[in-house]
Amino acid sequence: MNVSEALQTRYSVRGYLDEPVPDTVIREVFDTARLAASNTNTQPWHVAVVSGDACDRLRDELCALFDAGAEQDRGFPGGARLEGVYLDRQRACGFGYYATMGVERKDMEGRARIARKNFELFGAPHVAFFSMPRTCGYPQAVDLGILLQTVMLVMVEKGIGCIAQGSLAGYPGPVREIADLPEENEILFGLSFGYEDTEAHINTVRMDRAALDEIATFTS
Ligand SMILES: Cc1cc2nc3c(=O)[nH]c(=O)nc-3n(C[C@H](O)[C@H](O)[C@H](O)COP(=O)(O)O)c2cc1C
Numbered sequence: 001m002n003v004s005e006a007l008q009t010r011y012s013v014r015g016y017l018d019e020p021v022p023d024t025v026i027r028e029v030f031d032t033a034r035l036a037a038s039n040t041n042t043q044p045w046h047v048a049v050v051s052g053d054a055c056d057r058l059r060d061e062l063c064a065l066f067d068a069g070a071e072q073d074r075g076f077p078g079g080a081r082l083e084g085v086y087l088d089r090q091r092a093c094g095f096g097y098y099a100t101m102g103v104e105r106k107d108m109e110g111r112a113r114i115a116r117k118n119f120e121l122f123g124a125p126h127v128a129f130f131s132m133p134r135t136c137g138y139p140q141a142v143d144l145g146i147l148l149q150t151v152m153l154v155m156v157e158k159g160i161g162c163i164a165q166g167s168l169a170g171y172p173g174p175v176r177e178i179a180d181l182p183e184e185n186e187i188l189f190g191l192s193f194g195y196e197d198t199e200a201h202i203n204t205v206r207m208d209r210a211a212l213d214e215i216a217t218f219t220s
Contacts, residue, residue, distance in 0.1 A: 006156040011207075013161030013193075014117065015200025016124040020051060021160055021193070026126065029154050036150040038143035044136050045147050048129045048179040055127060062119035063173035072170035075134060075186025076141070079166075085210075093207055100205045114137065118167040122202075124192035129168065129175055131185035144188050161196035161203075164189055 001009075030047055038044065050058055072078075084088055095105060103110035121127050130148060132140050148164055155162045168175075168190025175187060196203060 002209050006153045009083040010152060010156045011203075012163040012205070013196045014122045014163055014202040015197040016192075016194040017197050018123075019195050020125045021195065023051075025158060025160070026051075029151060029158060029160070029215065030128075032146060032154045033151040036143075036147045038146065039139045042140065042143065042158075044132045045144050046131050046185055047151075048131065048148075048180050048181045049126060050129070050179045051126045052150060054178050055121070055125060058127070058174055058178045059119070059121050061178070062121075062168075062171055063116065065171045065174070066116055070171065073172060074169050075131075075172055076169070076188060089210075095158045096207065097205050100145065101202065105198065115167075117202075118165055119171075121190075121192040122163060123197075124163075124194040126193050127168070128191045128193065129179055129181060129187050130189055130191065130197050131181055131187045133182075134186045135179065135184075141188060147193065148189065155193060159195070160193055162191050162193035164191050168192075 026049060030049070032044070033127045070084075097109075098105065098111065098114065101114060103114060129149070130144050132144055152162055152164065166189045172187055175181065175190075181187070
């Protein structure tokens with residue numbers, strides 16, 4: 001598989017088999033991905049992988065906070081205010097996802113059930129938390145995004161499904177307790193991963209992309 005094929009075949013996986021990825025394979029993924037580029041080679045990232053019983057405990061604690069309606073407490077401020085085509089795309093993403101799952105736009109309970117799946121880690125046997133020192137800013141956040149994409153592509157190559165989750169920055173408390181996160185770091189996003197349950201309906205969700213000429217200009 002080449003990089004273009006990995007990009008063309010990757011999609012977010014939201015349903016997993018109860019079958020762990022061997023430790024050696026997980027280490028290989030991150031060992032390859034750490035070759036990603038970063039601003040002035042600072043490599044400002046840290047990845048904390050959680051598996052097995054620890055992953056189940058974390059899932060339970062995150063769901064308990066979600067069920068209690070606990071206020072989210074992000075280390076880095078949440079998303080920007082989206083406008084125009086970006087807001088349209090964000091809405092299309094949410095509504096496309098709900099439609100595939102048979103949830104009406106006005107069905108707030110159904111939407112909450114879907115939101116909860118984030119904290120269930122979509123049933124994945126592993127989750128990785130991507131963090132950087134709280135003194136870092138947007139150039140370093142870009143670096144973490146590059147690392148994330150690199151990890152996702154290496155996972156595709158190895159037949160591992162994954163999903164990036166900004167939502168997993170919302171409840172850092174249990175993550176700090178259970179994962180081995182540097183004290184000075186804050187979480188940007190999580191990545192649940194494992195082997196895809198190809199029978200799961202949720203994995204039929206597909207998102208389209210804007211055409212090339214909508215996102216790029218070429219001048220000569
Ligand atoms: C940084 C980042 C954070 C994301 N956070 C979430 C999330 O919290 N929950 C979720 O269901 N999907 C999340 N996604 C997945 C996106 O919705 C998904 O990548 C996008 O809709 C394109 O779909 P695709 O990955 O299937 O191509 C996130 C993706 C990225 C890159």
